[in-house]
Amino acid sequence: MTKQYLVGQFSALLGDLEGTAADWRRAVHRLRRDVERSRLPALVPLADEVLSLCDTICWGFLEHGDVVGFRRCAEAAAALAEFIESAGLSPR
Amino acid sequence: MTDVAGKAASDQQVAAAALSEAQIAVHWREEEYFEPPPEFTAQANANDPAILERFGEEHFPDCFIEYAEMLDWDRKWDVVLDTSNPPFWKWWVGGRLNASVNCVDRHLPTRGSHNALIWVPEPEDEEIQEISYEDLHRRINEFAALLRDFGKVESGERITFHLPMVPELPVSMLACARLGVIHSEVFGGFSGTACGQRIADSQSKILVTMDGYYRNGELIDHKAKADEAVEAARSEGIEVEKVLVWRRYPGEYNSQSPMVEGRDFFIDELLSDYQGANVEPVSMPAEAPLFLMYTSGTTGRPKGCQHSTGGYLSYVTGTSKYYQDIHPDDTYWCFADIGWITGHSYIVYGPLSLGTTSVMYEGVPVYPDAGRPWRIAEKLGVNIFHTAPTTIRMLRKLGPDEPAKYDYHFKHMTTVGEPIEPDVWRWYYHFVGKGNAAIVDTWWQTENGGFLGSTLPGLQPMKPGSCGPGVLGVFPVVYDENGDEVPKGSGKAGNICICNPWPEIFQTIWGQPERFVDTYYAKYCRNSDSTDWRDWPYFAGDGAVQAADGYFRILGRVDDVINVAGHRLGTKELESAAVEVDEVAEAAAVPVIDEIRGRVVEMYVALKPGISPSAEIEQKVSRMIDKDIGKIARPKNVWIVADMPKTRSGKIMRRVIASISNFADVGDTTTLANPEIVDAIRQQVQSAKAARGDVPRELSEQEKREIAAFGQAE
Numbered sequence: 001m002t003k004q005y006l007v008g009q010f011s012a013l014l015g016d017l018e019g020t021a022a023d024w025r026r027a028v029h030r031l032r033r034d035v036e037r038s039r040l041p042a043l044v045p046l047a048d049e050v051l052s053l054c055d056t057i058c059w060g061f062l063e064h065g066d067v068v069g070f071r072r073c074a075e076a077a078a079a080l081a082e083f084i085e086s087a088g089l090s091p092r
Numbered sequence: 093m094t095d096v097a098g099k100a101a102s103d104q105q106v107a108a109a110a111l112s113e114a115q116i117a118v119h120w121r122e123e124e125y126f127e128p129p130p131e132f133t134a135q136a137n138a139n140d141p142a143i144l145e146r147f148g149e150e151h152f153p154d155c156f157i158e159y160a161e162m163l164d165w166d167r168k169w170d171v172v173l174d175t176s177n178p179p180f181w182k183w184w185v186g187g188r189l190n191a192s193v194n195c196v197d198r199h200l201p202t203r204g205s206h207n208a209l210i211w212v213p214e215p216e217d218e219e220i221q222e223i224s225y226e227d228l229h230r231r232i233n234e235f236a237a238l239l240r241d242f243g244k245v246e247s248g249e250r251i252t253f254h255l256p257m258v259p260e261l262p263v264s265m266l267a268c269a270r271l272g273v274i275h276s277e278v279f280g281g282f283s284g285t286a287c288g289q290r291i292a293d294s295q296s297k298i299l300v301t302m303d304g305y306y307r308n309g310e311l312i313d314h315k316a317k318a319d320e321a322v323e324a325a326r327s328e329g330i331e332v333e334k335v336l337v338w339r340r341y342p343g344e345y346n347s348q349s350p351m352v353e354g355r356d357f358f359i360d361e362l363l364s365d366y367q368g369a370n371v372e373p374v375s376m377p378a379e380a381p382l383f384l385m386y387t388s389g390t391t392g393r394p395k396g397c398q399h400s401t402g403g404y405l406s407y408v409t410g411t412s413k414y415y416q417d418i419h420p421d422d423t424y425w426c427f428a429d430i431g432w433i434t435g436h437s438y439i440v441y442g443p444l445s446l447g448t449t450s451v452m453y454e455g456v457p458v459y460p461d462a463g464r465p466w467r468i469a470e471k472l473g474v475n476i477f478h479t480a481p482t483t484i485r486m487l488r489k490l491g492p493d494e495p496a497k498y499d500y501h502f503k504h505m506t507t508v509g510e511p512i513e514p515d516v517w518r519w520y521y522h523f524v525g526k527g528n529a530a531i532v533d534t535w536w537q538t539e540n541g542g543f544l545g546s547t548l549p550g551l552q553p554m555k556p557g558s559c560g561p562g563v564l565g566v567f568p569v570v571y572d573e574n575g576d577e578v579p580k581g582s583g584k585a586g587n588i589c590i591c592n593p594w595p596e597i598f599q600t601i602w603g604q605p606e607r608f609v610d611t612y613y614a615k616y617c618r619n620s621d622s623t624d625w626r627d628w629p630y631f632a633g634d635g636a637v638q639a640a641d642g643y644f645r646i647l648g649r650v651d652d653v654i655n656v657a658g659h660r661l662g663t664k665e666l667e668s669a670a671v672e673v674d675e676v677a678e679a680a681a682v683p684v685i686d687e688i689r690g691r692v693v694e695m696y697v698a699l700k701p702g703i704s705p706s707a708e709i710e711q712k713v714s715r716m717i718d719k720d721i722g723k724i725a726r727p728k729n730v731w732i733v734a735d736m737p738k739t740r741s742g743k744i745m746r747r748v749i750a751s752i753s754n755f756a757d758v759g760d761t762t763t764l765a766n767p768e769i770v771d772a773i774r775q776q777v778q779s780a781k782a783a784r785g786d787v788p789r790e791l792s793e794q795e796k797r798e799i800a801a802f803g804q805a806e
Contacts, residue, residue, distance in 0.1 A: 004432055005509060006482065008431060009281065012279075012282075016308070033285065083482070083486075085485075086489065087485075088485075
């Protein structure tokens with residue numbers, strides 16, 4: 001199928017997360033690069049990693065008391081989670 | 093039975109198992125048919141069944157002349173299909189044409205003042221742009237003059253675009269087509285690095301980009317990616333000479349990235365030198381490449397699918413006419429991105445070739461809310477709609493009742509890009525289409541350029557979850573891993589292939605002809621010395637099952653299976669059936685060792701908040717699985733649990749519950765988010781089984797490994 005757009009949407013959403021990720025930008029950038037290069041079946045385990053990283057970043061902002069950073073990151077993470085579910089990439 | 097006979101029988105069983113392993117057993121409930129509305133059929137471009145005979149196998153390849161005749165040619169072809177160098181098929185050999193002329197110029201006399209494009213910006217309070225064929229012609233000519241005279245590009249050279257969904261994108265594409273320059277659009281949401289890799293592979297010396305665009309309410313800095321792209325291309329030995337920058341608001345620069353003197357130029361400033369320019373369209377051979385479209389999925393060299401001019405344009409025009417049912421006076425909205433093949437074929441080239449009005453939307457589907465798409469449809473009078481299942485699922489989740497609030501009327505809808513579940517299809521049909529639209533569920537790929545599997549909307553009934561038969565003139569077949577045909581109606585799946593060439597099939601992978609042959613033809617080629625196209629079926633790479641009625645159902649990802657008495661049941665199907673029960677929030681299917689049947693299914697379900705467990709719910713789950721998949725899949729037990737053991741990322745740890753069901757060691761539970769649930773489930777399930785005398789024997793080492801590995805198919 002022309003599922004290439006799933007790769008693109010995933011990358012674009014990771015780009016949004018990257019913009020909010022502060023100290024974790026490199027980790028997000030690495031995952032984004034992996035998504036852009038991956039075969040479609042590999043998007044599922046990558047989605048798992050992405051959600052885990054979102055969790056880590058959000059907790060990190062909270063531990064630093066950065067409410068603004070947390071909110072921005074949480075919004076980007078929510079959009080990613082929504083997309084992952086709608087695209088059928090939810091971790092099993 | 094003697095040892096020898098026993099071994100022979102065992103060998104036969106192994107061989108039989110090997111053969112059956114080559115065919116993936118799928119148990120799908122056959123869905124009901126939905127007939128197209130009579131009023132749709134009455135006006136459809138393809139409503140005479142005689143078309144099916146015209147495109148029958150005995151008329152191949154000349155049947156496609158009907159598509160080619162929809163175009164204006166500078167010179168007609170001498171040969172319809174040249175198969176002398178398989179699998180590098182050549183269509184319309186000897187023919188010459190220009191894609192820009194076919195999409196714009198030829199409509200000027202009769203439809204010059206009609207809208208070619210309607211562009212909807214993401215901010216809802218920003219003015220919508222209506223671009224007539226005359227406007228589009230002017231803009232294309234001016235930009236083509238700029239590319240030719242300032243950019244110094246010539247026919248056959250490549251230009252890379254990294255543009256979002258703005259009207260400047262089709263303008264840029266058609267300007268290139270006018271000059272015979274090969275364009276390569278990189279999806280706007282991709283990183284600069286991804287863009288740079290494609291620049292390098294295509295050896296583009298010019299990058300066309302934009303300063304910024306709206307995404308989810310924010311004006312995104314896009315030009316910054318151009319600098320990354322140039323750097324990435326440089327690291328691969330390609331120096332970008334010019335970066336041409338469209339501005340979202342001419343005169344305003346919305347990027348933090350400084351313009352590089354001598355390299356970066358604002359297009360709106362340069363265009364002042366080309367106002368009113370008219371560029372003579374270059375008459376291109378039908379086989380000249382029109383564009384490259386790169387696919388992801390490789391850590392090595394990117395894969396650029398090279399599409400022809402005549403073959404591609406004839407096919408997207410024909411399929412837009414018959415499968416999208418586009419008439420010139422329609423308002424057609426493909427809710428996709430031009431950065432993908434769907435947008436190239438069915439936002440730009442196909443619809444414009446037919447002289448219709450094509451809608452483009454800049455932003456995200458649910459901005460500022462889930463009603464946005466339907467407000468756009470209502471405002472513009474959209475009557476043909478086209479989008480992807482992921483978008484449909486998102487709209488259904490966030491605004492299931494939104495479509496009903498708006499007064500729009502779709503006569504036709506398309507779903508594209510992935511298999512669509514029947515219940516999502518039904519929402520699309522009843523709520524988005526309001527029960528009045530013909531739906532085409534299309535199957536195809538970047539490599540194909542246009543639809544390969546679909547129903548003819550005015551003639552063939554729809555079946556939720558099935559794309560339908562092969563399209564006119566295209567003959568799919570399902571092969572198993574051994575190359576044997578999987579009979580239709582057998583209920584077994586295999587690899588879907590296309591027996592014959594079609595005009596739009598991509599010509600090659602840019603610069604990598606061996607990879608093209610290896611990837612798409614080597615697997616099922618019968619004779620590499622043969623010039624008979626029948627010996628070169630095209631391997632699409634998707635799994636599929638063909639029903640008795642000839643309709644194909646394209647399979648999703650490879651999944652865990654549970655082998656029950658030789659029947660391979662996909663866990664995704666089992667779980668999908670279980671969650672159809674209203675009370676069920678989530679489900680997990682696991683195998684249990686069984687002395688008679690080898691393995692049986694046990695189903696674990698967690699209920700929605702506020703609902704109490706009951707035997708009635710257990711029975712509902714069993715009955716639903718029975719109904720959807722069949723008696724063979726009926727679970728031995730349905731366990732209603734308070735929660736599932738999960739990782740911190742929400743992944744259900746199926747091996748843990750499989751271990752509980754099999755009285756095996758659950759293994760490492762330290763990574764679970766809720767380790768306390770393991771003991772609770774173990775107590776619940778194992779005590780209930782013990783009370784019934786249903787305690788299995790000690791597992792063998794192999795069985796223990798199988799259970800421990802369950803749920804890790806990916």
